[in-house]
Amino acid sequence: MQMRWGPELLGRDRALFRIWAPDAATMQLELQVSGSMAMQPQGDGWFLAEAAAVEGTRYRFRTAEGLAVPDPASRLQDGGAHGWSVLVNPDGYAWQEPGWNGRPWEETVIEEVHAGLLGGFAGVADRLPELAENGVTAIELMPVGAFSGSRNWGYDGVLPYAVAASYGSPDALKALVDRAHSLGLMVFLDVVYNHFGPDGNYLGAYASGFFDRDADTPWGEAVAVTKQPVRRFFIDNALMWLDEYRLDGLRFDAVHAIADDEFLDVMAREIRQRLPGRHIHLMLENEANDSDRLQPDLYDAQWNDDFHNTLHVLLTGETEAYYEGFADDPTQKLARCLAEGFVYQGETPPGSDHPRGKPSGDLPTTRFISFLQNHDQTGNRACGERLTLLAEHERLRAATALLLLSPQIPMIFMGDSVGSHSPFLFFTDFEDELADAVREGRRGEFANFAAFSDEAARQRIPDPNEIATFKNSHPLPGSRVDEWRAFYGRLLSIRHDSIVPRLKNARGLEAQVLGSGAVAALWELGDGAQLAIALNIGKDAVHFPAARGTLLFSLGDAGAPASFRAEIVE
Template sequence: MKRKHAMPFGAELIDGGGVRFRLWAPGVDAVGLKLDEAGELPMLTAGQGWFELSHQTAHAGSRYRFRLPDGLLVPDPVSRSNPDDVHGASEVIDPDAFEWSDDGWLGRPWEEAVIYELHIGCFTSAGDFNGVIERLDYLVELGVTAIEIMPVADFPGRANWGYDGVLLFAPDAAYGRPDDFKRLINAAHERGLMVLLDVVYNHFGPEGNYLHAYAPDFFNPRHATPWGAAINFDSENSRTVRDFFVHNVLYWLEEFHLDGLRLDAIHAICDDSSPDIIEELAEAFRSGPGRERHVHMVLENERNQARYLGRHFANETTGGPLQATAQWNDDIHHVFHVLATGESDGYYTDYAAQPTELLGRCLTEGFAYQGEPSAFANGELRGEPSAHLPPAAFINFLQNHDQIGNRAFGERLSHLASLVAMEALTSVLLLAPQPPMLFMGEEFATNQPFLFFCDFGPELANAVTEGRRREFSRFARFADPAVRESIPDPNAPETFKNCVLDWSAIERMPQRTTLELHRQLLALRRQWIMPRLSGMGNGDPQVSLLSSRALAIYWRLGDGSLLSLHANFGETAIDAPAASGTRLFATPNFDDNNLDAGQLPAWSTIWHLQ
């Protein structure tokens, strides 16, 4: 089985031999093609800023760059491979060289999603695509049905979170060849695992992005972002820019046979046009690969815009997604974190006053903020009504790369909260109707932090290091400059190395106990809950507060059964109404005296299905 996405730009192999090279460079009047085996050749103008050239002896494996009138050599912005990093030559790739064996794979319905977020470089000591393949059977045994991979688009240096990518079509060479990534995806499909990929469409990284030099129309200075001028989705020449990203979506879904993409921070995308770029990308999902198999568009969006999550049919409860499949629900993470740690700094201040009530709202209505004022945002209204949407539209998580890595020392929640708190919250995460997401190592309470790391050139590296330490200066804990100096340097090799998971820990205590709890809960989800999620609509949920730290919730599942949660997140036991039905799970701190007596111990949950 062969797979290829044909593109109107970049390097495309010609049937019968040779390669067609095409570059959009409206900011210059001439472009040369520097082809390693043929020297330098002038490209032909093709109108509207396009330059092209076909070369009969170029082939898969040829290295090439484009020379600008000022002499600057730049890589292809749609390079499929840049073996020598972002400043080096691009490589012609033959997509048909890889033989797929997953032609019967049609993906999985979203109700079956149990997501595991991972970073290719830190997930195993190998630090590459092949290393992940070695752990796929472990993930299946754990109960995962989808892996979500942090961005792999080519970034500068050997280590990066991935959100500084500049060549958005080229898997970073630090992780392997493009075919190695395809081999990982193929292997995952053979095991019934979906593969989702994070993509970044709100900015390009600060090093290695040469678009300003020859295509300034790629940016719109009318919109300001934290990274400078916004990507041009709504001004002159924006059609070509939008096509670049539409093709990026289709490239990953078609040529790499991915099951979905997670669009990073769409709240940072500036676009006043209609349809906006998110709507246009959603149409590419649905009218392209989505016609033949399950593909999923996942959003990160601080604005809580429920409009992107609508479902088919008037009541929006029984049909598939109109646009996005789901969104990371930051609200529920923040509530979980406040309950577990008591922290109220920064954005946690919005969740500190009534965390249990807000948790109930997240579990029954999706967003905690649906148009209410945010104290953290100086009273700005945040969010849109979301109670009409199904639980499947909201991805729940206790941890992710951002919420861990944006802490000064990369502490995971299990480093900050008690074991009993983690057990109670984990049961809520893994048994609630919403699709759960784990961050790599969370399932065995790894000792490794997840720090912010990168590998920029010297001048930018120093600026990033100082900038990161300056960010924390407003916190009392880091007021002393000497204390700020203890924050790990993102560019130091040991910062990255300290984040690589130690897999030997799963054979030790207490990590083994935590791992077994996750396996138990996910087995229960697979047996009792997952088959009943389809068609449940919003679940007609009912929630009641039992105390300021306890609640009871009931959901009506798709087959008419009733799922109930009784939970106490306080430090003392409370009396609670007894639940009926089959007991699915109770946290280990229950005993025979209180299991059926209507009493909830401190930090406990109990689940029933009727």
């Protein structure tokens, strides 16, 4: 019999509690009000207990050694990751938009948001009308799984079934999804299935086999998804978000750190089989640029870091860390990215000792999610600066036009469309020795950067645990808010009217270098028309190809620095 993770309300004020604890000789169920009882072993490491319990009951488990632990599949925590798990009725919310089935992938324009910085789930819901009016069609929530403390940038979660209580309740998240659907917006969620955070993960105390001792990730122990209980933990979690919360899609964080393609494929196929009749969109972050995963029955698209990294080099001149592999001839790399998707399709990047990527030129353009900023490349900067501070204004406008009018799926980061100057910093809420280790580890990460090569400079890197680091990361509108908002609105209106209806099955045809920082690209759209774009974010004028179609949008004098042109050729 295949066991499920998490509790189950049985009716008649009773519930069934489960836990996989293969290292434990015995397990106790503790109910905050009525005391404890022995759980019954079921074989293969599973323990069960049926008890009198209702929605809202506080419970936890206790090992034979006396360690009290939360339910790893808890839906809600009272007292944080170290506190009591709370019994939740997954069917208790009254949906207002039960007929919503989503939107086609080609219509997607994503804004990535952090719920904690926007006032929790209710605060995000308040922002939705403005986003919808400006042309965004989907929000992507950074991870919401419960973590240690009250604030975290999202990737230190330890209870992936439980929403962080500081963001709101499960029903508050469902109300956010409901509100989005009423406005025609999709809601995606970033989920982390490659590691757990450093504080509050108790699984190793009673289920050491949950982790792969022969593998590791940059963030902690790798998960053993080859084992059926572990595999079910994550697949059932994905299904919970999509079914119980009616989310429209998931973005799977850093799947290259999972290194099990079979698991990824099984998960995608089961999701699609279990949820027919809905537009469910599955996205990957995959440093391996593995185009094999981007097949019709698997994943819709991958975050294309190559697009971001190439344009970042061209806009800022930075060539350290992320950008080392894009420093050499970035204009040619941009041309390849526009025509074929990935820049690295089997080549070995500078600074690496192994090839990266597989051929991607035959994939539809919508298999690639492009962006100029996101949580990673901004939050992983020492001081979290945005492109509004790092790049020249007019060149950034031209690059933004490329992002929003190219036939790849565009993603913007919260604050982009209002020209925010606010940093997005790495922030946590750890205490004592762990807080010290995170702070010093963070500063040590930048020791090889020229700007932080001395200790005094590294001391100026914000402490992740200071409340000011969190508060300073709120995406406040910039001084040119009206200009940026109107610019995004105009471009997205053009996209929805003139490009989206033709976007299905669009493919790259060619791209050419016109000069340093200048390219021209051509795509065949799904109806046979062509989309032609020319861009110059370099410092010298170039000759754009002769115009030959219906102009969609232009910036500046053709071929001049910070110029852009997009046209449809019938």
